[in-house]
Amino acid sequence: MLKMFVRFFRKKRMKTLVLRPQGTHYNLKEIYHRINAEYFDNSLDLGITWQGNRNCRPRRSIRLGSYHPHKQMIKIHRILDRPDVPDYFVASIVYHEMLHHVLPPLHFVNRRRRVHHRAFLEKEKEFKEYQLAQEFGVLLKKQIFNTNKLVFNRRKEKISTFKN
Numbered sequence: 566m567l568k569m570f571v572r573f574f575r576k577k578r579m580k581t582l583v584l585r586p587q588g589t590h591y592n593l594k595e596i597y598h599r600i601n602a603e604y605f606d607n608s609l610d611l612g613i614t615w616q617g618n619r620n621c622r623p624r625r626s627i628r629l630g631s632y633h634p635h636k637q638m639i640k641i642h643r644i645l646d647r648p649d650v651p652d653y654f655v656a657s658i659v660y661h662e663m664l665h666h667v668l669p670p671l672h673f674v675n676r677r678r679r680v681h682h683r684a685f686l687e688k689e690k691e692f693k694e695y696q697l698a699q700e701f702g703v704l705l706k707k708q709i710f711n712t713n714k715l716v717f718n719r720r721k722e723k724i725s726t727f728k729n
């Protein structure tokens with residue numbers, strides 16, 4: 566019984582660790598290596614993968630990227646693996662997630678946790694196409710949700726039609 570359980574657990578664990586950085590239009594590994602060299606002196610050693618469905622039609626919100634500190638892994642949503650999404654926008658999301666590794670959340674005495682704290686936001690602006698990426702982000706929201714009622718999220722890599 567124990568043996569079976571261990572085998573099952575191993576199998577499951579291996580499955581969750583499969584990385585798929587090669588997309589239809591973008592290779593995340595290539596983007597990651599470029600940013601690692603340009604902004605982090607090649608000092609980071611993180612996994613990166615596409616996740617989700619490229620043709621999904623989210624109704625209210627979608628998380629474009631996430632960083633998982635325990636696995637040291639970045640996940641980028643496949644909705645960005647399209648020719649009409651510029652390279653610099655995908656790169657800006659990858660850069661943002663890499664920053665989460667370099668600048669982890671801050672914990673304050675009142676027990677509040679800040680993920681996108683001031684140091685993080687300042688570093689984020691060092692991305693060369695920061696302004697362009699911000700502007701494309703607005704267009705993308707309109708395109709995905711087909712509405713003008715758009716709100717910026719606290720979690721910057723998530724876009725939605727509501728505030729949270």
Ligand SMILES: [Zn+2]
Pocket residue numbers: 661665680681720721722
């Ligand atoms: Zn973030």
